[in-house]
Amino acid sequence: MTTSAAAPPAVRSPIPLRERRYDWFFILVFTMFIGSSFTGDIVNMVGHPDPNSNFFLARVVYHVYADGTDPLLIANPRFLQVGASVSALVFxxxxxxLVYAFIRGREWIRKPSFIYTGMVVQTTFIVVMVGFAGDARLFEAVCNTAYDYTFTNTPKALAYNLPYIIVPILLTARMWRPHPFTRLRPAQN
Structure with a gap:
């Protein structure tokens, strides 16, 4: 009776970044999101956009984005401060x-990316809906204010906010496979 040797099990090997050319999109966008979180969101975490602030970033956010676009960001109600704090510290x-995991091809980022997508899409959706609804009765009751939060420059506000809905959804699509950064290769004897 003869026995044949079983084929060695296949092992997973990293797919080099040069072969994952679409991942450069995520690296670039998430690098820009780092800048947004650690600059713009810090402003609303510790204060609010203000042209007369002693805080340089508060003046920058006011002049570059908030003034003439997003009165909600300038008013900075408590729910927005909390959201900005989560964005600045957690996101x-x-x-x-994410940038590290995409560059190095680390698959441990896969499951946390699903949680992130749910959190950031929900938070951004709330901010965008407030920008469209303005001073709706719900916000008057919850925020105890009659201030009109409606976007004053909707295209600009959407240009700044929609990437935080679209890119996380694309991230989820990218992470959908169980092994987004590796492939099977036969084991060597």
Whole structure:
């Protein structure tokens, strides 16, 4: 009776970044998101956009984006401060991890990316809906204010906010496979 040797099991090997050319999109966008979290969101975490602030970034956010576009960001109600704090501290740190994981092809980022997508899409959706609804009765009751939060420059506001809905959804599509950064290769004897 003869026995044949079983084929060695296949092992997973990293796919080099040069072969994952679409991943450069995520690296670039998440690098920009790092800048947004650690600059713009810090402003609303510790204060609000203000042209007369002693805080340089508060003046920058006011002049570059908020003035003439987003009165909600200038008013900075408590729910927005909380959202900006999460974005600055949690998402900002996660963007650093995402960039690292995409560059190095680390698959441990896959499951946390699904959680991130749910969180950031929901948060951004709320901000965008407030920008469209303005001073709706719900916001008057919840925020105790009659201030009109409606976007004053909707195209600009959407240009700044929609990437935080679209890119996470694309990230989920990219991470959908169980092994987004590796492929099977036969084991060597």
């Amino acid at each position: 900002g740190t996660f963007y650093v991890l």
